[in-house]
Amino acid sequence: MGRTEEQAGAAPRRTRDPEGRRAAIVEAAVSVIAERGIGNTTHRLIAARAGVPLGSTTYYFPSLGDLVDAALEKVADECRTTLAGWEERLRASPATPGPVIADAAAAYLEDRERAIVEYDLYLAAARDERLRPLVDAWIGEMTRAVATVSDEPTARAITALVDGALIQALVTDRPLDHRLLSTTVDALLRGLHDGNDPAAGTGNDAHTRKREQWRSVD
Amino acid sequence: MGRTEEQAGAAPRRTRDPEGRRAAIVEAAVSVIAERGIGNTTHRLIAARAGVPLGSTTYYFPSLGDLVDAALEKVADECRTTLAGWEERLRASPATPGPVIADAAAAYLEDRERAIVEYDLYLAAARDERLRPLVDAWIGEMTRAVATVSDEPTARAITALVDGALIQALVTDRPLDHRLLSTTVDALLRGLHDGNDPAAGTGNDAHTRKREQWRSVD
Amino acid sequence: MGRTEEQAGAAPRRTRDPEGRRAAIVEAAVSVIAERGIGNTTHRLIAARAGVPLGSTTYYFPSLGDLVDAALEKVADECRTTLAGWEERLRASPATPGPVIADAAAAYLEDRERAIVEYDLYLAAARDERLRPLVDAWIGEMTRAVATVSDEPTARAITALVDGALIQALVTDRPLDHRLLSTTVDALLRGLHDGNDPAAGTGNDAHTRKREQWRSVD
Amino acid sequence: MGRTEEQAGAAPRRTRDPEGRRAAIVEAAVSVIAERGIGNTTHRLIAARAGVPLGSTTYYFPSLGDLVDAALEKVADECRTTLAGWEERLRASPATPGPVIADAAAAYLEDRERAIVEYDLYLAAARDERLRPLVDAWIGEMTRAVATVSDEPTARAITALVDGALIQALVTDRPLDHRLLSTTVDALLRGLHDGNDPAAGTGNDAHTRKREQWRSVD
DNA sequence: AATGAATGAGGGTTCATTCAT
């Protein structure tokens, strides 16, 4: 059993494990994208990082584009999971939304690598409209999560605020100002809440429905 | 200052205007970067767009990196100018900061192309610390502008809010929700004003779903 | 003899019919070669067309070259069969060689795909002398068939004529001019027949020397 | 003047001569195609044979297909020239068409390499209809040349005969039977001449020109 | 006996960069 394994010569021919191989390649792709950006990601770089031969990358993915897609998809999935967690935590602690959101944001930044890839994907949507639905979903989901503790316009405002806070923390490579974010969120929940034309006219006025945030309705 | 284009009496052929040529190349570079992203920007693409021979690009810039740097520098300059305008307008109309800022943000998005390059540059800083000073300057400058009508923590919060609103408008390619931004800014100026502690910070986030292939295909 | 396809009661899955599998692969190879040319024929293409797993192609044939060889051999076999038919028909209707040959030529072109592969093989012999014997056999066989109704030089002339007519019909993808071919063949049978230096020197015959007829008959 | 030339290191950077370079590359391409066939022709092979760096081949020709096109076009041009010569010689010696044609055929075969490429191109037309016009032109031109000494149907018959004789000489790599061809041509000129009806459609003819790219595209 | 996983050589093509002119 298991004779020729790690024997002499070169290339022992890695163990049979398609699933693992595939996952390792995608993982490496995410890592490379995070480090060099989508535009500088190559088969060779990915293969090297994954510790697999070059041919493996094209064996599992017809084209580099497909591989990058898989990597971004993975990141997007994780993102969805993250947001689901946010919503859950907001539901669990409805009394302290500020800290909960700030905590979540800080936790999000802990995996800086993934966050960078995510923002790459985010920005890529500005050029490639095929990515729009993805981005809309993200923004919408986050808004929905926040909306569990506020009205819809406020949720959109908070979503933007958090988005801005996150990207600034990323590009400056400095820790998130947890306190400020927490405080600001709470202020918005309070502020926009009481005494205000609740963003009435906005996009479409009162609340609208279907997606929201800042741009809405063209 | 002073465009020199088609001047010089009746030049035998080539425009004979080093400064103009150089500027045209940088201009083209910005445009190409906006359209394809830094990673997909090439000498040939830039030369073609600028309408100059391939050799010109390397004649005026030692390497592609230098050219891209020049393009980003130009964008950064424009950005600084923009922010200076914000500050000025805030000083001129201190009574209505919300609308002023929302107007400025909307105006900023009018040149979508430039805005995309700017955010490219922004995000690039997450990977390349040589870009940090640039990014810090931007955030700092904006904060300073806003600080003319608020305390510093509030200014930082508003800066993050605006940043988030801008990037969301960009990636979704939908108009900014002017009303909501305006209202939110005012709420923050009021809200955080009475009774809050400072802190530091920055940030961002994200989410997802399906899409296809986001590699530019050439 | 005897196609075994889908037999064997109800095989668990795979057809379990080595001979049939092998034949199917060769068949597919012929088809692929016809469509793309020998140079563009690949294992994958063949496997896909035959509806067998990739591994089968290398399992049944040590190398792609062997597979292609098998395909060409098959074609050559069919060709031999075809020519045997010609001879038989000429023997059966010795009075009307022109129509018989023209009919045979027209019939040959009916399977355009196979004919193309055959001419591929034919032309390949110009570069690869290992194919010469095959080609010689074809030309020789056809000449022998025609020679049942004429002298040898005339048979060679007719063989060339038919060859030319066939290739021209193939490359132009237009139907053979049956009438013209028939008439011409008969004219040659008549013409070279009577009053002529019957291609004396030609072949090897009289004197000759270096070089010889069209292909000589080794 | 001319300092750094043939100096130390490697790659002295060949002399400036675009026309020559281009021609050399096409020449090499023809040679490679002749030796390996269109399907086995590669940039690297061509570059090596032309004695130019790999990059040169793609510098002068956007794609391999374009290069192959250029090579085949060159061959086609030469072919047209050849056929023009045939016609001229037939006009010059209308009394002895048989020997004239046989001589021309023999002369044609003297450049075996070119002839092989030509027949490659010929056969390629069976698969790629974009090549049809070219092939029609060849056949048509040859028929027209022969038609200067005969009626049209006879010319077509002779064209097919010559075609067959040529390809057989090529694939068997044995000299053309000059005497037999000469005699047969004369017999046809006599034979079909008196008492025969033309016919229709057969082979073909036509003329035409231009085409695009004959590489199978995958 | 049969097959999908795996690999590396090589092919087409792009492109930053160099340099003669």
Place this chain on the structure above:
DNA sequence: TATGAATGAACCCTCATTCAT
């Protein structure tokens, strides 16, 4: 000063072939 020719390095991808299962 300016530019098109020229050159490899590197990239993406295909594929024959090998091999564990």
